[in-house]
Amino acid sequence: MKTADAAFVYSIEEHSYHFHDKHPFNPLRLTLTKDLLEACNSLDTNKILKPRKATEEELALVHDLAFIDAVKLAGANKLSAEKARSYGLGTDDTPFFNDMHNAASYLVGGTLTAVDAVMNGSYSHAIHLGGGLHHGFKGKASGFCIYNDSAIAIEYLKQKYQARVLYVDTDAHHGDGVQWSFYDDPDVFTLSVHETGRYLFPGTGSVTEKGAGAGYGLKVNIPLEAFTEDDSFLESYETAFREAVDFFRPDLILTVNGADSHYLDPLTHLHTSLKSFHFIPKLAHELAHEYCEGRWVAVGGGGYDHWRVVPRAWASIWLEMTNQTDVLNQPIPQTWIEQWQDHADVQLPQSWYDDEKMLPVVPRKPIITARNQQTIEKALFHIRNEKPSRRPSFTQKNNLC
Numbered sequence: 340m341k342t343a344d345a346a347f348v349y350s351i352e353e354h355s356y357h358f359h360d361k362h363p364f365n366p367l368r369l370t371l372t373k374d375l376l377e378a379c380n381s382l383d384t385n386k387i388l389k390p391r392k393a394t395e396e397e398l399a400l401v402h403d404l405a406f407i408d409a410v411k412l413a414g415a416n417k418l419s420a421e422k423a424r425s426y427g428l429g430t431d432d433t434p435f436f437n438d439m440h441n442a443a444s445y446l447v448g449g450t451l452t453a454v455d456a457v458m459n460g461s462y463s464h465a466i467h468l469g470g471g472l473h474h475g476f477k478g479k480a481s482g483f484c485i486y487n488d489s490a491i492a493i494e495y496l497k498q499k500y501q502a503r504v505l506y507v508d509t510d511a512h513h514g515d516g517v518q519w520s521f522y523d524d525p526d527v528f529t530l531s532v533h534e535t536g537r538y539l540f541p542g543t544g545s546v547t548e549k550g551a552g553a554g555y556g557l558k559v560n561i562p563l564e565a566f567t568e569d570d571s572f573l574e575s576y577e578t579a580f581r582e583a584v585d586f587f588r589p590d591l592i593l594t595v596n597g598a599d600s601h602y603l604d605p606l607t608h609l610h611t612s613l614k615s616f617h618f619i620p621k622l623a624h625e626l627a628h629e630y631c632e633g634r635w636v637a638v639g640g641g642g643y644d645h646w647r648v649v650p651r652a653w654a655s656i657w658l659e660m661t662n663q664t665d666v667l668n669q670p671i672p673q674t675w676i677e678q679w680q681d682h683a684d685v686q687l688p689q690s691w692y693d694d695e696k697m698l699p700v701v702p703r704k705p706i707i708t709a710r711n712q713q714t715i716e717k718a719l720f721h722i723r724n725e726k727p728s729r730r731p732s733f734t735q736k737n738n739l740c
């Protein structure tokens with residue numbers, strides 16, 4: 340089997356992050372992705388790292404202690420409805436479930452495990468698909484997210500490794516929780532490419548949100564028009580990512596890989612296809628090697644067509660990370676289709692690509708493309724007109740010590 344220098348962080352404990360069977364955020368996505376990679380003979384079980392559970396001290400790197408206590412009480416069904424509301428808990432989006440504190444702590448621990456695997460030099464890259472809970476706030480749960488694994492991992496990287504992080508979020512929703520956690524921080528660059536908040540949760544992520552104080556200019560938002568297709572999505576992503584990484588020169592790239600910009604996703608209005616989900620990790624991989632000696636951690640995120648979209652999108656991150664993209668030219672293994680077809684209420688895909696003939700025609704494509712190009716101009720105006728950062732890299736800093 341051909342695997343490269345990457346760790347796959349996963350364990351069955353992560354399935355306990357499960358609101359209820361009708362909730363769109365479904366841990367079945369992890370099983371389907373892992374099974375698909377195994378059916379392709381692309382995931383060596385020796386490369387699977389078990390996540391540890393994050394400690395309370397680690398959660399408190401970002402979250403208020405009062406909020407952590409509220410989550411514990413909610414998971415024991417001991418939090419009043421009124422108190423719960425003030426912490427964003429007990430809502431339709433983020434309802435109570437049994438032992439939710441422990442379940443959410445495993446997801447954070449998984450991202451910390453991935454970060455340590457890369458920073459201690461054991462692996463160049465790591466993936467933790469259970470992570471990507473980018474709507475979690477300091478003192479409030481939001482949008483299916485309780486603890487914000489990515490924000491905690493960034494603060495952990497800063498404190499433990501003195502690392503500067505470029506955070507790149509291609510989930511269809513704005514990466515608000517991470518952005519606001521580091522809004523005035525000059526050592527964290529956040530880039531979020533998402534559907535405009537005009538009609539979509541959480542409503543933020545406009546080009547005018549650029550950071551504050553010493554962090555000004557280091558928070559970039561690309562709010563795309565509804566019905567944006569592959570070409571314009573990828574033009575926006577590639578332009579912004581290349582310019583951000585060259586400007587900021589990070590020590591590590593952390594990517595959030597929500598799969599909800601796909602045209603089949605039931606919760607959003609972007610219109611990408613699998614073509615975008617093959618290119619998103621390809622560029623991250625290239626730039627991690629070019630700028631960060633390979634240091635790249637990828638986490639999951641949203642994605643609500645869990646039969647047809649998420650397994651193929653997320654598996655392709657691992658295939659890219661481990662230089663196995665030749666698998667994308669093979670059909671989807673029949674063993675995977677036979678294993679899951681009876682459980683699915685839709686026809687499972689036969690190919691890693693979407694059938695071009697099935698893609699919806701968007702008549703306003705030229706207008707959407709032109710508007711997105713104007714958005715890129717506005718979003719990147721600051722870094723195009725500022726001197727790029729040329730701080731010493733993590734390796735240079737360590738050599739100096």
Ligand SMILES: [Zn+2]
Nearest residue numbers: 510511512641
């Ligand atoms: Zn999302």
Ligand SMILES: [Zn+2]
Nearest residue numbers: 463624633660
């Ligand atoms: Zn590599």
